[in-house]
Amino acid sequence: MTNHFGDIVANSKLIMMVGANSAVANPIGFKHFLQAKDRGAKLIVVDPIFTRSAAKADIYVRIRPGTDIAFAYGLLHVIFKNGWEDKDFIDHRTYAMDQIRAEAAKWTPEEASNVSGASVAQILEVAELYAKTKPAAIAWSLGITQHSVGSSNTRILPILALVTGNAGKAGGGCQIIRGHDNVQGATDMANLADSLPGYYGLGKAAWEYYAKTWGVSLEYLQSRFHPELDAKGEHKWMHAKGFSLAKWWQGVLQEEKTHSSAPIRVLWVQGTGITSMSQQVKIKEAIDKLDMLVVAEPFVNEAAIITDRKDGIYILPAATQFECEGTLSATNRSAQWRTQVVEPLYESKADHEVMFAFAKKFGFYDEYVKGMKMRVEKGEVVQYKDDFVWPDDAVREIARTVKSIGLSGWTPERLRKHQANWHLFDPLTLKGHGEMEGEYYGLPWPCWDEKHPGSPVLYDVSKPVNEGGMGFRNRFGMEHNGVSQIADETVTLPGQKIKGGYPQLTKANIEKVLGITLSEEEKAQMGPSWAMDFSGIIQKYAREYGVCVYGNARARTIVWEFPDPVPVHREPIHSPRWDLVQKYPALPDQDNNFRVATRFISEQTKQDWSKEFPTIMTSMRLVNLSGAGMLERTSKYLSSITPEMFANIHPDLASKYGIEDKGMMWIHAPHGTKIKVRAHYNRSVTADRICMPYNFAGVMQGVDLSANYPEGTRPYTIGESSCTVVNYGFDPITQISEFNAGLCRVEKA
Amino acid sequence: MKKYRVLLSSLLLSMTSLYAISTGTYDDPLYGTAMLNAIPKYFAFGEVFTYLQREWFWKGFLIALFLVPVAGSIHYMIIGPKVFSHDGKKIFAFGLFMRIMHNLAALSFLVLVPTGFVMAFGDFFGGGTFVRVCKNLHGIATPVFAITVLPMIIAWIRDMIFNMDDVKWMMIVGGYLSKEKKPIPAGKFNAGQKAWFWIAMPGGILMILTGALMFFLNINLSPVATLFGVSQIDLLRISAIIHNVLGMVVATFFMVHVYMAAIAIKGAIHSMITGYKEEEEVAILHSSWYRKLKEEGKV
Amino acid sequence: MENINSRLKFYCDADRCIECFACVVACQNAHELPVGIARRKVVTLNDGVEGKETSISIACMHCSDAPCSQVCPVDCFYIREDGIVLHDKEKCIGCGYCLYACPFGAPQFPKDGVFGAKGAMDKCTMCAGGPLETNSEIERHTYGQNRISEGKVPVCAAMCSTNALMIGTSEKVSELYRTRVLARGESKEANNSYLWNVAYNKQSRKGLTQ
Ligand code: HEM
């Protein structure tokens, strides 16, 4: 979230939810939208399904899955045509908007309607309402990201906010609603295959930086990798992205071309739902083929259930949140300290204990925990003690290291104090009172240093940087195609001692940008750039001059490194509209993303899939189950709410196939898999599509796997996983599966 | 053989009542959306039931409880029982199978009626274990009764059709208001017994059905409910009303029946034990039947 | 009779309720109810129908003139001074009459009697336990937690994710709801009126209010 929920309640006049069903995926978050609505804000919900959130909307727009970009361009077309855009904002703070304008010109409301299925009248109505109501927030979640055009989707919506000048405004902005506790934190800490924590990437400089903060040598880190060198003589696999959660199984099966030093032989699963990933049958085959599967979870992860293997599975009992202590990041980037409620029960261990034990056995425990015994002295990270305190020293390590998103101010002392005094914070502004005066609740990042109050609204230029303000980040160079990437001189924040935009601060430019002279000692201690400056001197000067270390730049609306610099509509890999596949084809196939080749256009045009698979298939979450549901389905109360896997189907579609309400049906996927589920007549779906929850597992292609659960661990409910039939299709950048726009054929069972 | 088939099928029928069929949907047929939709219609049966149960049912049961005993004792004192010779010849009236059926029914009624009263005056007994046990006995007795209904109907329905004799019988109230022993117009069953039959059998079936609805409460009864065009909760309310009102009637007639069989006609009850009636009793109280038997030379 | 406005009441704002089941599960879990018994239920009407879908959470409304208490053959109900309608499970025979009298379908019956017969009735206690010794183990076991005695809000309302479920004195609840309705504009009120009237004994309940 660029803003926070209290801000929505207090300030938003309009909230447009696209591909988000927060009423189900984040009910508490959704309360804030309803509160805003009670205050008079308008709620627009754009979704292929008439969701529980849609039921509360003032305007509901039903679009076809995978056509968000077409719909958004329809809005942009109308906005540009009528001159409703925020011209000042575009001129002063954005880059390359003309390219967006050019693309939008193609998307007449008629074409947008033809592609997306929203009516022309609705496109006109929403465009006008969204453009003219300020401030207006856009909210989204997995309905936007889980597509073969997911990364373009996530760019087109912020572009809407930029065009209308809603970015960086209280009550405006882009609200990505996370559906689980600490999803934000997990991402920030890079539970990802393509970056070190804090989005530092996998470049050599990043590894060097991390080697320093962990108190180990770069050579030591290199020695942990396969020794193969690349053409430049660099360690090949150290700087290459790993396999992603979406397609790791190809690392085992190697059916598509893979790029790795060896096939994957062991899978270690800790805190993730393998059964909520697409291509379940492939995942099963991969697990069957592994040498060993380790599952470290509080509940039996159904990764261990879907496989036929009889041995080589190790299930380690990990502790729940109540048995651990540490920080979490909320959806609005606020940190929250979590206290341990009980000691880990029975033989279960907290996640870090499991990892420590693992590290000890493998002989790298000392290096593994060394970072927690280090601190910065005169710009150098040095070991200052022989022991560490969990979790405080881990949090200190993060604060010392992760400067890229501004976690420097997150000391355990401050976060503990916030937890103890949460009653002193205003829920609408996040501002503290009394003892907490001058700080925002949870120090929403960026929190640049230990005096910084946190930043409740990102890119807000109405506040001084030292009080949570900032411009856009200067991340992509000084200029592109001869155009400056720096904000113009009108964008001067209060308290800023230099005028207008400026680049990100580095050792090389800080003297020039701020007009200062560094002492030799400072120069010696200072890191190469603000993000890698252990000494904190760059931030010290930034504070003094009221500037933001990451610069004050323009928001770029095009991403020149991406296959689609300008986000464009592309039909889903399995599209129900063969005519549109010709007009809006998928990207060329990829040879290597996250180490594996991925089919785009070749899969899309292999045949007219819609002939054999005429029904659109999309997935949804159930409010009582989350993720793969393995935790909630072990609760008798939660599972009794939805005792069975099902799919929502419109009575007209069902009767065409002779499927009765509450009768069983097969759902067949293009890649030859099928699941058997109960049909629920429901009018939230139209007759061209079905929708089903992704929270079940334990039954596969009609086969009950109950016998695979270790004694006493079978959840109260099991069911077919929708992921068995989720179609092939992945995003070109993030490789997330296309969970929400596929095709299928239903059949009476 | 036929008898046993009937018995078997009625047994099976009553057994089905033991299956509480779960509906398998998330929307409970009683408590779910249907209940919410029924709230605005509460003012129909909901309110009526509440009113009747609060104001009238207990009064009705009170009257039912005392009417027969009081009337019975007055009758006993003033007119007294009819005593027939037990030394005379006997006439075979009821086969073994029917005697078993009848006596099962009688037994179940001996449980159903008193326990029904205990429930109706549950507060008098202070609720709790005793009343709960009575309620359970009431429930257990029901299938027992249910088994007997079909055989009794099949065996007796032809003899239970009203005819001219019954009109005459009615006019003289079966002769029970006099001490004289003069032949009373009646076939195998007199008008009083016929009335009891018609109350106990269709009424009994209704009691079973309404009772069963209340017992099963929230199994899916939507076919029944739609048949009557009401929600399931209203179906239950109607059941409760019928069960109570009919219960009073059944209980009253049952007590009359018991009084007749066990007290007013000394030894009448033996016919349901041995199968034989006193010839004199038949000649007087069932004169038409007696004549018929004579004509057929069966006496 | 004491002031009717000071009685404790629930009200579920259907414009807020999103059928998240938090109230239901919070209640079941806090009181350790048998599966199948939900003192509070969430029901969605016209599921999936655009413009018509409404969700609502419903439990015992603790009626001012509690019809349930009027029909109980064993007289096991009692109404506390704060308006909470409670009953004595040791007396209850599970006859179901209270359910028939109840406008809201609040009373429920675990099928734990002989041959699956209805056991002692269970319904929302407004988290106020029952007639047994306050906060004793046996009270908790029989009636669930007694939060009211500890000055806590009923757990369902505390857990409601959208603040749809309100609990308080009738006066306070109406006031709160009225403010919301006013902010929304009057057109929205229709959504809720029938429940409101029944629970709060406005208008049409005259039949029962002598
Ligand atoms: C033909 C005779 C009768 C049959 C087959 C019958 C059957 C039943 C059944 C099956 C129930 C439901 C029991 C349960 O829910 O556990 C019931 C309930 C009840 N019956 Fe009867 N009954 C009969 C006669 C009577 C009579 C004569 C009375 C009153 C004197 C009576 C009073 C009641 C009452 C008060 C209830 C409600 C309590 C309850 O639901 O358990 N019944 N009956």
Ligand code: SF4
């Ligand atoms: S809602 Fe039902 S159970 Fe609750 S007090 Fe009212 S009548 Fe009684």
Ligand code: SF4
């Ligand atoms: S079920 Fe229990 S509380 Fe309800 S009316 Fe019957 S005896 Fe009373």
Ligand code: SF4
């Ligand atoms: S008040 Fe307590 S008992 Fe009643 S529904 Fe809420 S949580 Fe359950």
